[in-house]
Amino acid sequence: MTVTSRDRQNEQDTTVPGRRLRDRAGSFGIVFVAAALFITFSVTSENFLTVTNLLNILQQVSVIGVIAVGMTVLLILGGIDLSVGSTALLGATVAGLFTTYGWPDALGIAMAVAAGATVGLANGLLIEKAGIDPLIATLGSLIAARGVAQMLLLLEDSWIWVNEGLLAAIGTGSVLGIPYTTAVMAIVYAIAALLLLRTATGRRIYAIGGGAVAAHRAGIAVTRIRIMAYVLSGLLAGLGGVLVAARVGVVSPPIGLGMEFVVITAVILGGASIAGGSGRVERTFLGVLIIGMVLNYMTIRGIAASWQSAVTGLTILAATVLDHWLRRTTEGVT
Amino acid sequence: MKLGRVGGSPDVSRLVRRYGLGLMLAALVFVFWLLNPNFVGIATLDNVITQNSAIAILAIGMTFVIISGNIDVSVGAAMGFLAMVLGVVYRNTGSLPLAVTVSALAALAVGLFQGGLVGWLRISSVIVTLAGFIWLRGVAFGLTSASSVPIEGFLVDIMLAEVPPGIPLLLILVAAVFAVAWLLLNRTRFGRYLHAVGGDEGGAAQAALPVAALKTSAMVLAMFAAFGAAMVETGRLAVAQPNAGIGFELDAIVAVVIGGAVLTGGSGSLSRTLLGVAFIAVLNVGLNSLGLRDAHFLVAKGLVILSVLAIEVSNRSRESAPSRATANDRQQETV
Numbered sequence: 001m002t003v004t005s006r007d008r009q010n011e012q013d014t015t016v017p018g019r020r021l022r023d024r025a026g027s028f029g030i031v032f033v034a035a036a037l038f039i040t041f042s043v044t045s046e047n048f049l050t051v052t053n054l055l056n057i058l059q060q061v062s063v064i065g066v067i068a069v070g071m072t073v074l075l076i077l078g079g080i081d082l083s084v085g086s087t088a089l090l091g092a093t094v095a096g097l098f099t100t101y102g103w104p105d106a107l108g109i110a111m112a113v114a115a116g117a118t119v120g121l122a123n124g125l126l127i128e129k130a131g132i133d134p135l136i137a138t139l140g141s142l143i144a145a146r147g148v149a150q151m152l153l154l155l156e157d158s159w160i161w162v163n164e165g166l167l168a169a170i171g172t173g174s175v176l177g178i179p180y181t182t183a184v185m186a187i188v189y190a191i192a193a194l195l196l197l198r199t200a201t202g203r204r205i206y207a208i209g210g211g212a213v214a215a216h217r218a219g220i221a222v223t224r225i226r227i228m229a230y231v232l233s234g235l236l237a238g239l240g241g242v243l244v245a246a247r248v249g250v251v252s253p254p255i256g257l258g259m260e261f262v263v264i265t266a267v268i269l270g271g272a273s274i275a276g277g278s279g280r281v282e283r284t285f286l287g288v289l290i291i292g293m294v295l296n297y298m299t300i301r302g303i304a305a306s307w308q309s310a311v312t313g314l315t316i317l318a319a320t321v322l323d324h325w326l327r328r329t330t331e332g333v334t
Numbered sequence: 335m336k337l338g339r340v341g342g343s344p345d346v347s348r349l350v351r352r353y354g355l356g357l358m359l360a361a362l363v364f365v366f367w368l369l370n371p372n373f374v375g376i377a378t379l380d381n382v383i384t385q386n387s388a389i390a391i392l393a394i395g396m397t398f399v400i401i402s403g404n405i406d407v408s409v410g411a412a413m414g415f416l417a418m419v420l421g422v423v424y425r426n427t428g429s430l431p432l433a434v435t436v437s438a439l440a441a442l443a444v445g446l447f448q449g450g451l452v453g454w455l456r457i458s459s460v461i462v463t464l465a466g467f468i469w470l471r472g473v474a475f476g477l478t479s480a481s482s483v484p485i486e487g488f489l490v491d492i493m494l495a496e497v498p499p500g501i502p503l504l505l506i507l508v509a510a511v512f513a514v515a516w517l518l519l520n521r522t523r524f525g526r527y528l529h530a531v532g533g534d535e536g537g538a539a540q541a542a543l544p545v546a547a548l549k550t551s552a553m554v555l556a557m558f559a560a561f562g563a564a565m566v567e568t569g570r571l572a573v574a575q576p577n578a579g580i581g582f583e584l585d586a587i588v589a590v591v592i593g594g595a596v597l598t599g600g601s602g603s604l605s606r607t608l609l610g611v612a613f614i615a616v617l618n619v620g621l622n623s624l625g626l627r628d629a630h631f632l633v634a635k636g637l638v639i640l641s642v643l644a645i646e647v648s649n650r651s652r653e654s655a656p657s658r659a660t661a662n663d664r665q666q667e668t669v
Contacts, residue, residue, distance in 0.1 A: 080460075130644045133597045135405070139584055140643065144636025150629030261464050274458040306475030306576075313469025320461055321451065 030271055033319050034286045034293075041297045048297060055179065059247065061292035062181040063088070064263050065285065067240040069192045070120075070233030071267045072284045076196075076209040077229050078276025079127065082138040084237040085259030086146035087119045089251075091241025093149045095167060096160035096251035105166035109242050116238020117231050119145050124230030128223045142260070150253055160251040171246030181243045188236065192281045201225070209277040265316045266291050290319060355592065355606070358642055359613050366620035373623050380502065381622075384493075384570060386615035387508045388413070388563035388579065390608070392586035393593075394515045395559025397607045400590050401519075402552040403532035403599025404452055404459035408466030409586060412560035413567065413579025414474035416441055420564070421483030421574030430487040438561055444470070445557030449550030459553070467583070474576040483574040493569035504566065511562065516604050528552060533600025588639055589614045613642070 042049040067084050074081055091112035098108025119141055126137040153160070162168055170180045178186075196202040208215040208222050216222045245251050269287030272279030294315050298308045366373040392409050399406045419440045424433035448466055452459045495503040519525035531538045531548045539545050560579070567578045593610030595602030617638055621631050 126640065126644065132640075132643050133591070135597055136588065136591050136643060137640065139588065140636050140640035142636075143584070143632050144640065147629050147632030147634075147636060151633065154629055258468070261467055265461065265464055265468075268458075268461050274460045304476065304479065306472050306480060308472065310469045310472030310476055313465045313467070313472060316468070317451070317462065317465040320457060320465070321455065324455060324457055 029322065030269060030283050030286045030290075030319075033269075033322060034290050037290060037293055041293060045297065045300050047300050053296065053300075055177070055182070057289070057292045057296045058182045058185075059179045060296065061288050062179075062185040063240045063243045063247070064259065064266060064291070065185045065288045066188050066243065067233075067237050067259070067263045068266045068270075068284050068288050069188050069281055070229075070236040071263050072270070072272055072279045072281050073192070073196070073205060073229045074233050075264075075267055075272040075274065075276065076205055076279040077226050078209060078212065079134045079226060079229060080138065080264070080274070081120075081123060081230065081233045081237075082135065082260045082264075083119060083123060083141040083145055084233060084240070084263055085256035086142045086144075086149065087116045087234050087237035088241035088244060088256035088259060089253070090119065090145050090149040090152075091116045091238035092245040092251045092255050093152045093160070093241070094238075095242045096162055096245050097152060097155065099162055099165050099167050100156060100160055109166070112242050113235055113238040116241065117235040119237070120231040120234020121227070123234065124227030127230065128227050146256075153251065153253060158253055160245075162245050162249050162251060167242070167246045168249065170243070171249060181247055184239075184243065188239075189281055189285055196281060205229070206277075209279070211277075262291060262312075269316065269319055291316070354645070355594070355609050355613065355642075358645070359609065359616065362613065362616050362620065362638075366616070366623065370620075370623050373620060378619060378623065381619050382612075382615045383502055383505050383508075386611065386618060387504050388566045389582055389585045389589065389614060390508050390611045391511055391559050391562045391566065392556075392579075392582055393589040393607050393611045394512060394604060395556040395562075396586045396590050397593075397595060397602050397604055398515075398519065398528065398552040398555045399459070400587075400595045400597060401532045401599060401602040402528050402549050403535065404549060404553065405587065405597065406448075406459065406463045406466075406553060406556045407583050407587070408448065408463040408470055409556055409560040409563070410579040410581060410583035411467045411470035411474070412441070412444060412557060413564040413582060414576050415444070415470040416561050416564040417568045417574045417578040418474045418477045418483075418576050420568060421485070422477050424485060424574070425478075425483050430485070430489060434489065434565065437564070438558075441557045441561035442554065445554030446550065448557070449553030452553060453546035453548075453550035471576075474578075478576065480576055482576070485568055485572055485574055489565060489569035490572045493566065504570075512604065512608060519604055524548070524551070529600060531599075535599075585614050585618075592639070592642060 047053060067088065071081060071084065094115050095105075095108045095112040098111065099105055123134075123138050123141055126132050126141075127134050130137075132140075150158070162171070170184075173180050175183055196205065204215070204220045204225060207218065207220060208225060212222055241256070244255055248255075266287040267279065267284050268274065269290055270280070270284035271287075272284065291312065294312055295308060298311060303311070363374065372378075392413075396406060396409065416437045420433045420437040423436045424430055427433070444466070448459075448462050451457045451462045492507075493504055497503045497506065519528070527538070527543050527548055528551075530541070530543060531545050535545060538548075563582065564578060568574045589610035590602060590607050591597065591610070592613055593603065593606035593608070595607070617635060621634055626634060
């Protein structure tokens with residue numbers, strides 16, 4: 001096990017009193033921000049508050065939503081994964097190639113998820129066994145995984161149509177009015193919430209986040225759990241890639257570019273700390289929704305894509321500052 | 335807990351630690367030369383310098399930020415933003431000196447803004463500069479609806495000039511930036527304090543160091559580096575582009591880390607950062623000279639960087655076993 005300064009910081013964190021209180025204040029902050037945005041958008045645009053549009057938002061955020069679950073677990077553990085965008089492209093490419101070659105779609109989806117898990121395993125081993133800093137190791141695999149995916153895409157001149165078969169059905173179909181991609185996201189969140197809040201593994205994950213050294217002394221397999229978390233992150237990124245291919249209907253190199261940044265901001269908006277130890281999937285989901293709502297609202301208002309990302313970045317910053325400020329005031333400590 | 339191997343042959347491992355990166359750089363040049371005998375030549379040296387001077391400048395600024403215990407992933411996007419600020423002012427006024435000045439002021443403003451959030455509000459530098467990565471690039475594209483602005487004038491001349499003949503002026507400029515940065519980091523109180531803040535923030539605060547101001551200044555320096563890099567890229571290509579510097583933040587951070595800085599702060603040396611830049615530069619130019627397509631280029635680069643880091647990190651942990659024990663002791667005290 002490698003002791004990073006994050007671990008050290010967490011050790012100190014456990015001595016801070018009122019930790020529960022701060023957590024509660026944090027979740028209050030994000031709910032407040034999400035509600036305020038929702039009300040503002042509903043009042044200022046008549047097209048925002050419609051069933052179709054709300055379902056539309058839920059479908060649009062399904063990809064970053066799924067990937068954000070893996071990132072939340074990693075951030076709780078004090079890790080981080082910058083390679084998820086590239087891994088999503090890899091997953092989309094693998095699934096797309098299976099469809100193009102007429103191989104079984106279900107197998108293609110399984111292979112896409114497996115490819116993602118493999119990237120995650122490589123990340124986990126580089127970080128936990130070779131001792132490379134998570135930011136740097138996953139930066140390396142961000143480059144390498146995108147390269148591998150683009151090499152595979154070259155087989156089909158960097159452009160794969162996905163307009164038939166199981167993949168297309170997932171992208172366009174719905175169950176009880178809920179798009180399949182949204183349903184997949186809901187299932188992933190349900191499983192993750194159960195895992196984190198109702199199982200021994202979940203308690204161990206928070207224990208490691210609260211203090212890796214103490215958790216190690218208490219007999220928790222810190223290294224193994226962290227490696228598994230990287231595998232989970234890669235796996236969900238692969239699944240996210242499948243959802244992109246299904247929803248967009250085409251696999252091309254720009255998929256997943258910069259996605260890691262959107263995912264990480266969603267998770268941090270949800271109150272997880274880069275320093276590790278805190279994070280809840282249900283709050284992450286609120287973070288994902290905030291980003292989804294902001295993007296959707298700007299599209300409705302006809303704002304150009306470049307300004308959209310400018311506003312998104314600044315909104316994220318404003319929400320973080322507001323959340324930070326709320327926590328500080330509630331906590332009563334500076 | 336693994337504390338690393340103590341004992342063994344300290345002399346050898348110290349040698350490897352000290353010169354390992356240099357050896358790997360030499361090995362890299364040798365491999366590229368084997369693969370392509372034309373690799374070692376004046377033209378290539380020119381390429382290495384001109385194509386990578388922006389990354390060198392960014393890495394110099396990044397060294398300050400990383401020593402202070404933070405990180406700045408927005409410098410690449412900031413290059414696009416600052417290039418377009420220059421481009422828009424130049425297109426509307428026709429005055430290049432004014433455009434350069436406004437761009438420098440914009441760099442100062444962004445640096446103070448991001449640095450202030452990190453230093454005074456104590457928001458994680460990862461999240462602040464991630465947001466910067468998104469909004470700075472967005473504004474860069476938004477300012478001109480994604481079109482580029484051709485530039486004429488001294489900025490272009492400087493980048494093409496050779497003073498004395500045969501030596502690019504750009505090389506001298508980068509060397510000057512390095513020299514100033516080196517003096518700032520190693521010969522001033524600011525540099526000493528910065529190391530103290532990154533190494534042990536609590537201790538630095540108890541010693542009444544201006545922690546927030548120091549962290550902010552490091553991030554302002556990173557933005558000035560982004561400004562310098564943006565001017566180099568704009569002048570070199572004679573056009574201000576919104577997509578200037580895409581992916582450069584990664585090269586800069588990797589160069590600093592290969593050079594031995596630890597992301598948790600407190601350590602890092604400019605001369606080793608420069609060695610890291612040389613490594614990245616040779617890798618970029620070498621892979622290009624092999625005519626690799628985009629995809630293969632990325633795979634090869636990612637794999638080489640990861641393996642170099644694996645070697646470097648294992649060397650370091652072997653070497654620094656005693657200091658790591660000290661870190662654990664300190665941790666015991668705080669618990």
